[in-house]
Amino acid sequence: MAEEKSFKYVILGASVSSGYAAREFINQGLKPGELAIISEESMPPYECPNLAKGYINFETNVTLAKNLVCARNSEKRQFPQWYKDKGIELIVSTEIVKADLAAKRLVSSAGKIFKYQTLLVATGSTCIRLSEFGIQDADAKNIFYLRDINDVDQLALTIETNKKRKVVVVGGGYTSFEISAALMVNNHDVTMVFPEPWIMHGLFTAEIASFYEGYYAKKGIKIIKATLASGFSTNLCGEVTEVKLEDGRTLEADIVIVGIGGRSMTSLFKGQVEEEKGGIKTDGFFRTSVPDVYAIGDVATFPMKLYGDMRRVEHVDHACKSAEQAVKAIKAVEEGKSIQEYDYIHFFHSRAFDLSWQFYGDNVGESVLFGDNDPKSPKPKFGTYWVKYGKVVGAFLEGGVEEENKAIARVARTQPSVGSLEVLSNIGELLIGSRVNRNRVLVSCPV
Ligand SMILES: Cc1cc2nc3c(=O)[nH]c(=O)nc-3n(C[C@H](O)[C@H](O)[C@H](O)COP(=O)(O)OP(=O)(O)OC[C@H]3O[C@@H](n4cnc5c(N)ncnc54)[C@H](O)[C@@H]3O)c2cc1C
Incomplete structure (x- = not known):
């Protein structure tokens, strides 16, 4: 007879969103024994973003x-x-290998059964792998993907024990941006390679990217753009020695780190729950199409009220906030109360070397840069606004202090109308150049 356990609430996955969901359950008056968190990882919930920063x-x-x-x-x-x-x-x-949402039960690889009254799916996302594209030797030794703490621990061990120095980072997105800086700080020889025309192409404008590319070059990171990693060479031990590029070049490599994007972990629920845009479809309370099943964090595709469409967001701020919203919604249903729908605005941030940036809103429409984005400046500080249909919809700031970051957040949230990009650029200069009246100027945006 299979071992069976029952809980009022089960959270599947033990990373960012589940940790914050657990805290919110406590805030809402959870009773002992009501909640279980099930995860294939061996750790209690931890903050993934630090893996590519301080942890390495x-x-x-x-x-x-x-x-x-x-x-x-x-x-x-x-x-x-x-x-x-x-x-x-x-x-x-404990890996869950089967989910039967109709019977409200999960089955682990060891055959254990977990029953629940309410399930929160927090299975997050997984890395897209080069081997999926049939790339030769893409699973060679010392080629790493960074998804969880085991991946990073293995990378750290390889670096420490073998004193490997030549690192090629494949990909120009968020993780690559941060891990390259962290490895450079650890005195590695770092080369980034990606197919896009500039770094962080999904978020940065060419002008923003030119600052970071210049800054990274100043620190010694080599950046190769507009080409793909098309294969690898290995030695007799099966360790990677070389990255072959589509344009015919080759790069020597002791270690390769691949960050080419993620995909949400929905496979357990295929055919049982509605999906949209690669994630589990939810409403503004993170309820899925199946009663008593909620989805939070990276795995959820939810209504973005401010923009009137459905989005899936792979960022930690949303992981925390969606978790809190779902738990509040669960408790509200139990108590016959109502709560407001989720009203999220994108918030991305990063730290690399002594740099620090924040972004709020949407990076769509026209953009305007303000401030000093010269990577050679002793104290560079700059920002960008995005404007669509005459309204400011997004704002980015490098080197902002707390008050300035709060100001750009308010702009992205309130979406003030704007007459011309030039005026908006001047307003941006005012934000970072003068402390006088900047919040009033930014929030009312008198243009
Ligand atoms: C290296 C790295 C750096 C990042 N840096 C940033 C950053 O700077 N800023 C930012 O905003 N975001 C960053 N992110 C993204 C951010 O960490 C994610 O958005 C966030 O972790 C999502 O949380 P989650 O709880 O939805 O899922 P995850 O954190 O992915 O957790 C999912 C959990 O579910 C478990 N699981 C999945 N399937 C099963 C199963 N079948 N059985 C049992 N357990 C299962 C997984 O093992 C994992 O523990 C980074 C991510 C990584 C990997």
Whole structure:
């Protein structure tokens, strides 16, 4: 007879969103024994974004404990004891291989059965792999993908034990942007290679990218654009030695890190729940098409109220906020109350070297740059606004202080009308050049 356990609530997945969902359950008055978190990983929920930043930077000596949810506030850090004290069962190293949403049960690879009244799907996303495109030797030794702490621990071990130095980073997105800087800080010889015309092509404009590319070059990172990794060479031990590029060039490599995008982990639920845009479709309360099943974080495609469309967002801020919203919605249903629909605005941020940027809103329409984006400047500081149908819809700022970042967030949220890009550029200059009246100027945007 298979082992069977029943819970009022089950969260499937133990990373960012599940950690914040657990905290919100506690805030809402969870009783001991009601909640279980099931994950194939062996860790309690931790903050993935640190993996490509402080965690891999050996100088900062960041340990897993410092990465646990909520890493930003040490008093709120959720160690395994926290879950124990709250009566939350952490069921780790347990892969769920079957989900029967009609029968409200999950089955693990070891044949254990977990029953629930309400399920929160927090299975996140997985890395797209080069081997999926039939690329030769794409699974050779010392080719890494960064998705979870095991991946990063293995990379760190390879770096430490073999003193490997030549690293090629394949991809020009978020993870590649951050890991390249972290490895450069650790004195590696780093080359980035990607097919797009500039770094972080999905978010940055050419002008924003030219700053970071110039800055990275100043730090010694080599960037090769507009070509693809088309194969690898290996030695007799099966270790990677070379990256072959589509344009015929080859790059020596002891280590390769691949960051070419992710895809949401929906396979367990195929055919049982509605999907949209590659994720599990939800409403503004993260309810799926199946009663008592919610989806949160990277796996959810939800209505973005501000833009009137459905989106899937692979970012930590949304992972935290969607988790809190779903738990509030669950409790509201139980108590016969109502809550507001999710009203999210994109918020992305990053740190690399001594740089730090924030972005709010949508990067669509025309854009205008303001400030000093010369990578050789002693103190570069600049921003960009995006304008669509005469309204400011997105805002980016490098090097902003808290107050300035809050100001651009308000602009992206309130979407002020704008007469001309030139005036908007001047307003941007005012934001970062003068402290006088900048919030008033930005929020009312008198143009
Ligand atoms: C290296 C890296 C750097 C990042 N940097 C940033 C950043 O700087 N800023 C930013 O905004 N975002 C960043 N992100 C993205 C951010 O971390 C994700 O958006 C966030 O982690 C999503 O949280 P989640 O809870 O939805 O899913 P995940 O964090 O992906 O967690 C999903 C969990 O579910 C488990 N799971 C999946 N399937 C099963 C199964 N069948 N059985 C059991 N368990 C299962 C997984 O093992 C995992 O533990 C980064 C991500 C990575 C990997």
